[in-house]
Amino acid sequence: MSRGPSSLAITLRAFPTLLRVGFADAVAYRAEMVVWMLTTTMPLVNLALWHTAAAGGPIAGFGQTQLTAYFLASFIVRQLTGCWVVWEMNFEIRTGRLSQRLLRPVSPLAGYMAENLAALPLRVLLSLPMALVLAFVVGGREFSHDPAIWLMVVLALCLAWLIIFFSMAILGTLALYLESSSSLWFMWQGLFFAFSGYLFPLPFLEAHAPRLFHALHGLPFYYQSGFPLELMLGRHDRAAALHYLGIEACWALGLGLLLAVVWRAGVKRWNAYGA
Template identity: 35%
Template sequence: NFDRGAFISYYLAAVIVRNMTGVWFIWEMDRDIRFGELSFRLLRPMNPIIHYMALSLSSKPLRVVLLVPATIIVLLYVPGVRLTASPALWIIFMLSLAGSWAILFLTQYIIGLFGFWITQSLSLNDVWFGVYSLCSGYLIPLSLFPPALRQAFEVLPFQYTMSLPINVLTNQLTSGQAFGRLLIQWVWVLVFYSAYRFVWLRGLKRYSAVGA
C-alpha cells in the first residue's frame, strides 16, 4: 500500500541507491578492447579489473556530498517522507549497497568482456539495462507487479541490486528479513564473481590468440 509519502520515500531511496551503486565504465572498457589499449593494461602488475573498479568508485564521494544535503532537505520539507531510523537496518543498508554495486559492476564487466568475441557489447549492455530497470524495482516498486511476476523476480538477481537496499532504507523489511535477503544478495555476488573469472580467462586466451 503506497500513499503519497511512501511513493516519495521510495523514489528518494531509489535515487540514493542508483547514485551509490551505478556503474558507467563499459564505454571505456569497450574502447580499450577494440583499440588494443587493454594490451598496455595487461603489461601492468595489477589485474585490469582494478582500474575499472577505481574508475567506477572515483565519483562516489562527490555523489555523497551532493546526496546528503538534498536528502536532508526532502526529509525536512516534504510531508510524509520517511527513511529508517534503525541502526541495524542502516548497517544492513550499507552492506546491501556494497553488494548491489558488486553485482552491477561484475555484470557490466562481464558484458564488457564479451567485446573479446563480438562488436556489439554496448548494445548488449543496453538490453541488460532495460531488463534491470524493469525487474530491479528501479522504475516501478516490485510490490506493484502481479503475484506471478513477483515470484519470478524472487529467483532472479535484479531485486538485489535496487529493491533490497530501497526496502531496507524505507523500513519495509524487519531486521531479520533484511539480513536474510542480504545473505542471498552476497551469494549472487559470488555467482557473478565466478562468472567473471570464467569469462575473463577464456576471453584473455582469445585476445592473446589474435595477437592483441
C-alpha cells in the same frame, strides 16, 4: 628459482595508489559527472506518475509521501551504485588500448574497479543536495528507525555495487568475443529497469502477478535498487532482511566468479588473435 611477489600481492599494494589516481581523475571530470547525474531523471518521471496515481489512496501500502521517499532515495541509490566500466572496456577493446593495461603487472580488472570506486566520494557529495530535498520533503517519518536495519542497508548497498560492477564487467568482457557489446548492455539495462523496482516498487506486483513477484526476488535486479530501498523504508523485518541479504551475497559472489572465468578465457582469446 626465486619468484617475485604474486600478482595479487602487487595488486593489493598498488590499490591505494590506483584509488588516489582515480579520485584525481574523477575530480578532473566533475563537470561531466554533474551532467551524468542530471540525466538520472527516471525516478522523478515515475514519481510523477505514481504520486498522482496514489492520490486516491495508498497502492500496495505505499502512500504518496512514502512514494516520494522511495523514488527520491532511488535517485540517490542509483548515484551511489553507478559504474561505467562497460563503456570503458568497450572503448579500450575496440581501440586496442586494453593491450597497454595487460602489460602492467596489476590486473586490469583491479584497475577498472579502482577507477569506479574512486568516483564514489564525489558521487556522495553530488548526491547531498538530493538528500537534503529528501529530508526537507519527507523527513524521518517514512524511514526505518532500527539501527540494525540501517547496518544492513549499508551492507546491501555495498553488495549492490558489486553486483552492478561485476555484471557490467562481464558484459564488457564479452566485447572481447563480439567486437562490441554495448547493445547487449542496453538489453541488460532494460531488464534492470523493468524488474528492479526502478520504474515502480515491486510490491505493486504482489497482488496481481504473485508468481512474477516472487520470481523477481531470485534475480539480481531487485538487489540493485528495490531491496535497499524497501529496507530503508522499513518494509522488511530483520529476519526477512537477512534472508534477502543472503541471496544478494550469493549473487555478488556468483557474478564475481563468473567474471573471473569469462575474463580469463577472453584474455586468452585476445592474446591469441590480437587487437
